[in-house]
Amino acid sequence: MSDVVVQLTELRKSFGANEVLRGINLEVTRGEVVCIIGPSGSGKSTLLRCVNMLETPTSGTVAVGGIELTDPDCDLDAARTSLGMVFQQFNLFPHMTAMENVTVALRKVLKRSRSEAELIAGEQLARVGLSEKALSYPAQLSGGQQQRVAIARALAMGPSVMLFDEATSALDPELVGDVLAVMRSLAEEGMTMLVVTHEMGFARNVADRVIFMDEGVIMEQGKPADVLGNPSVDRTKKFLASVLGTH
Amino acid sequence: MSLSKRQRANLLRYFVYAATLIALALLIFIVDWSKLSNAMFKWRIIKEQFPDILTKAARNTLIFTFFGFIGGLGLGLILALMRLSKVRPYRWFAATYIEVLRGIPLLVTLLILGFGVPIATGWTWPNMYVQGAAPLALVAAAYIAETIRAGIEAVPRGQMEAARSLGMSYSRAMITVIIPQAFRIILPPLTNEFVLLIKDTSLISVLGVTEGTRDLAQFGRDGVGKFANATPLVVAGLVYLILTLPLTQLVAYMERKAKRVRR
16 A cells, blocks of 8 residues: 555636646655645645545545555545545634534544543643643633644634635734644654644645645645755745745 | 814714704603603502413413424424425425515415415315414425525635535535534524514414414503503513523523634
């Protein structure tokens, strides 16, 4: 068996006449941390949302763990349990406590008992450092805490891949560090991660591979040191210059 | 002499105060208070309204309201989900239903369903409560459906996406994540709907309610006939207020509480 966990083939996505993804080919292997960077509107978020089929691709295929999600007969609900997704806006369920946010899918989707689900949720909340906030409602938590609960919620399902869609972009600057620390420790534990981010430091230090996207295509990819330190494509150079404010 | 803008505004304000005082004074002098209290606030008649107005009339009003609301809520939820469905015929049916029942006066719907349908089909209503509450529920459903739909649409899109990304099916996500939030959002308009329904039950009496199924309004009207006096109507009006005011207060309280928890 190959170690390819996520495989995108000739992926295209249009919104009306606007083609956002123009033929993406991408393989992510087990344990790999891939950071996707690029200017806004480059299609990187859409790409991530296609991986768990929150957006239906116009053409091309998405396969996760050997299961083709773009197959019309695929049980998407079952397939999504192995894909953890973390959103820019956290999207915690506001009418549930942190504990309930983490247990709800365990109980309603994976049909675990309440005690089993709470055991798993307790572990995951501890993992993101929020055991003492289990009974708090999202509105009582800071943005960074909410995002960490959202990460725990995704991890509780036991996913084989974690998708991060600009997970720190909506946070106050002083709260970004806690979330990045959780993401970094996840990476160190060997989680396969696909991370859309503007955090160049995270991409440089944690990613195994950095992908630069623009106008719906992968312009450049490779080791972080190469793509970020010595980009070969002009667009990448310009983007990095504007983001890092150098040159 | 020209006035500044503020001076003109002040002048206008004093003028309104003075006009109000004059109108009040005129009212006090012109109205024949003894005649008025004799016709509308006669103590002997007020006393005679009790306890039947509470134990029978108010009880019937609440029974009509309760079943009308429960039926309207259940059917309204189904209609709201149909309106949001991907299946076109569902959307068409729900939209037509809502437009038709909102467009016809409740009085006419009551008469059509209460009298027209039995005449046309030979089918008879099992009892007065069903005959009165069912049309009320069918009409309330049309209004409540729109309220629920607005509530569902007010829940941020990310909530559905997060639920789906955790492997929940569309209906599971609706039941567990979206609808509970939608109902929190629509609690005030839904209560408003309930209060409207309390008042709308007064129309049921056109179906010819019996002694035992009289609602508040009919009870008041019967009192007018009995005593040749308007006092029973005033008492009925006050009982309506006793029913509706605590409800609106309760919702205000629940809203404050919900805000505190979720802030």
